Amino acid sequence: SQQGEEDPQALSIQEGENATMNCSYKTSINNLQWYRQNSGRGLVHLILIRSNEREKHSGRLRVTLDTSKKSSSLLITASRAADTASYFCATDVMGYGNKLVFGAGTILRVKS
Amino acid sequence: GAGVSQSPSNKVTEKGKDVELRCDPISGHTALYWYRQSLGQGLEFLIYFQGNSAPDKSGLPSDRFSAERTGGSVSTLTIQRTQQEDSAVYLCASSLMGQQETQYFGPGTRLLVL
Numbered sequence: 001s002q003q004g005e006e007d008p009q010a011l012s013i014q015e016g017e018n019a020t021m022n023c024s025y026k027t028s029i030n031n032l033q034w035y036r037q038n039s040g041r042g043l044v045h046l047i048l049i050r051s052n053e054r055e056k057h058s059g060r061l062r063v064t065l066d067t068s069k070k071s072s073s074l075l076i077t078a079s080r081a082a083d084t085a086s087y088f089c090a091t092d093v094m095g096y097g098n099k100l101v102f103g104a105g106t107i108l109r110v111k112s
Numbered sequence: 113g114a115g116v117s118q119s120p121s122n123k124v125t126e127k128g129k130d131v132e133l134r135c136d137p138i139s140g141h142t143a144l145y146w147y148r149q150s151l152g153q154g155l156e157f158l159i160y161f162q163g164n165s166a167p168d169k170s171g172l173p174s175d176r177f178s179a180e181r182t183g184g185s186v187s188t189l190t191i192q193r194t195q196q197e198d199s200a201v202y203l204c205a206s207s208l209m210g211q212q213e214t215q216y217f218g219p220g221t222r223l224l225v226l
Contacts, residue, residue: 031213042116042203042219043155088154092213099145099168100215102154 006089010107019076021106023089024069030092032065033100034074037086046074046087081112114138116218118204124224125194133189133221137206144187145205145215146179155203161187163209194225 006023013019023032031050035043049056049065049072056063062075076083086107090100117136125131137144142163147155157171161181172178176194181187191198201222205215 033213035217041201043205043217045214045216048213090155099157099160099171100155101157102147104152104154 006087006103006106008106009104010109012109012111013079015079015081015110015112017079019079019083019108019110021074021087021108023072023074023103025072025089025091025101025103026070027093029067032063032072033090033092034061034063034072035088035090035102037088037105043088076108079108079110081110084108084110116204116206116216118202118218118221120221121219122222122224124226126226127196128193130190130192131194131223133191133202133223135187135189135204135206135218137185137187137204138208138216139185140208141206141216142184142209143207143215144181145207146187146189147203147205148173149201149203149220151200158189158202191223194223196225199223199225 029051031048033048034046036046037043047058047061047063049063051067060077065072086105088102088105090102093101116138119134123131144161146158148158149155159179160168176192179189201220203217203220205217207215
């Protein structure tokens with residue numbers, strides 16, 4: 001079964017609004033990463049947060065991690081039409097080598 | 113090269129035929145991964161190569177799937193006797209030894225089995 005599960009499955013917002021996506025996972029992790037995918041092709045790495053970190057920022061992105069709840073959130077502030085994409089969380093599971101376990105993703109649509 | 117490249121971009125084949133998908137990782141990256149993504153789904157791990165170690169094949173869905181990595185660089189994923197359920201986007205990623213958490217993905221090969 002999938003380790004990470006994102007919600008919502010789809011999100012539609014207006015340009016300039018903030019978008020929040022959540023990810024839950026089941027087992028202990030080394031780190032959690034967020035990726036973006038445009039048009040069903042290659043993934044772009046956005047940000048990595050380690051299990052001993054609680055919050056991380058990168059530009060308009062803010063990621064939080066709550067290991068007690070086994071959950072993470074990705075916040076995109078001041079969204080742009082170009083942010084329209086699918087967003088996936090992926091966990092580097094302890095004892096699972098270096099394989100990433102992906103969730104099913106959140107489809108974000110930013111309307112201009 | 114500047115990034116991970118994959119070929120072909122698209123492949124249409126008939127059920128029962130064999131296909132080969134190619135991945136060129138980023139130069140100097142010792143770890144290489146294959147994933148499969150079915151329509152509207154997340155990525156499913158297939159196989160992982162790390163240096164000269166034996167590959168982790170735990171994600172391969174059946175014995176029709178195999179992969180090799182020659183010279184520690186280029187990798188080929190082979191699907192024998194393709195089935196319609198093999199239709200998906202096959203993504204390759206590579207990462208640098210010692211910085212294995214960040215994986216850099218190629219554009220993928222979209223496979224359609226008729």
